[in-house]
Ligand SMILES: NC(=O)C1=CN([C@@H]2O[C@H](COP(=O)(O)OP(=O)(O)OC[C@H]3O[C@@H](n4cnc5c(N)ncnc54)[C@H](OP(=O)(O)O)[C@@H]3O)[C@@H](O)[C@H]2O)C=CC1
């Protein structure tokens with residue numbers, strides 16, 4: 001097995017005494033900022049005026065325009081949406097970067113696809129958590145962490161690797177395991193994972209299962225419990241003990257069904273489609289299409305997003321989750337955010 005680094009492997013604390021600017025205060029931004037602050041580091045937030053500007057201030061941070069935060073920082077972590085990064089980088093980050101500072105990303109997209117070209121006198125690396133920002137924060141507060149990958153693109157100080165590892169430790173990633181990679185590997189595996197398995201593949205599997213059951217006349221509530229609610233409970237077992245532990249906990253009937261019917265649904269044809277998805281990521285086609293979609297203000301993204309929100313599984317899900325007080329809070333928070341987004 002390759003070396004997976006844990007807290008005990010991080011000897012030097014290169015972040016101590018450095019000013020860290022977190023640019024963006026969304027999913028990853030709030031988590032990195034709060035975890036680093038709780039780990040004892042000096043954090044400032046760089047943002048435009050808006051929703052998360054106020055949130056960061058309420059959370060007790062000094063919040064500055066991006067150019068001001070960058071100009072005072074030794075470490076600049078770019079946690080803006082990938083599609084917004086090139087413009088903000090060009091206008092507010094690059095002109096204000098200190099020589100010898102570190103420019104850091106949580107995903108390699110813009111460096112790998114050549115949308116951001118940093119100057120030669122700064123370190124450039126990534127620390128990419130392998131999990132959603134809200135879970136990066138939640139697990140940190142529970143004394144746990146989310147694993148992360150790190151990669152070095154440019155090392156002018158000779159200390160980029162140790163700085164990256166100190167950063168990974170500061171956000172709690174070394175509690176779970178940190179792995180060295182390249183910008184290419186991080187970018188391509190991350191895009192593949194979210195498209196084919198974690199987000200695209202899973203949403204499509206759940207929705208299609210729901211449609212097959214409801215179209216056959218079964219109650220939508222029963223279908224929701226079966227294919228969406230229980231998904232988390234099954235995946236939790238995989239998270240804790242892999243496929244074998246999940247199969248140990250389910251009935252033998254379910255396990256036999258898993259063996260004989262799973263490959264009828266996800267089969268060689270699906271594998272071929274997954275290979276096509278990967279090929280589009282590797283060739284840059286996916287990135288090019290996404291950049292163009294943003295240049296014309298996301299007509300397809302918005303249309304699909306609106307249609308997906310209207311899917312019957314979303315309506316029955318809202319009603320059923322409202323009956324479960326233990327998942328009430330995240331639901332309310334999410335709805336507030338969705339309302340806010342709809343207003344903007
Ligand atoms: N989401 C995740 O869990 C993961 C994300 N990543 C990577 O982390 C990075 C950040 O993604 P994510 O956390 O999802 O981003 P979000 O969309 O959650 O957050 C965006 C933040 O950037 C701010 N912002 C947006 N546009 C601008 C702008 N033009 N100028 C200044 N601030 C701006 C937003 O402020 P406002 O409120 O004003 O809009 C908000 O604070 C990406 O590179 C992503 O690939 C990596 C691993 C997982």
Ligand SMILES: CC[C@](O)(C(C)=O)C(=O)O
Pocket residue numbers: 129130131132133190193194198199
């Ligand atoms: C799975 C989606 C992700 O890659 C992530 C949370 O890790 C993202 O880009 O949000």
Ligand SMILES: [Mg+2]
Pocket residue numbers: 129130131190194
């Ligand atoms: Mg990811």
Ligand SMILES: [Mg+2]
Pocket residue numbers: 107190191194
């Ligand atoms: Mg991603």
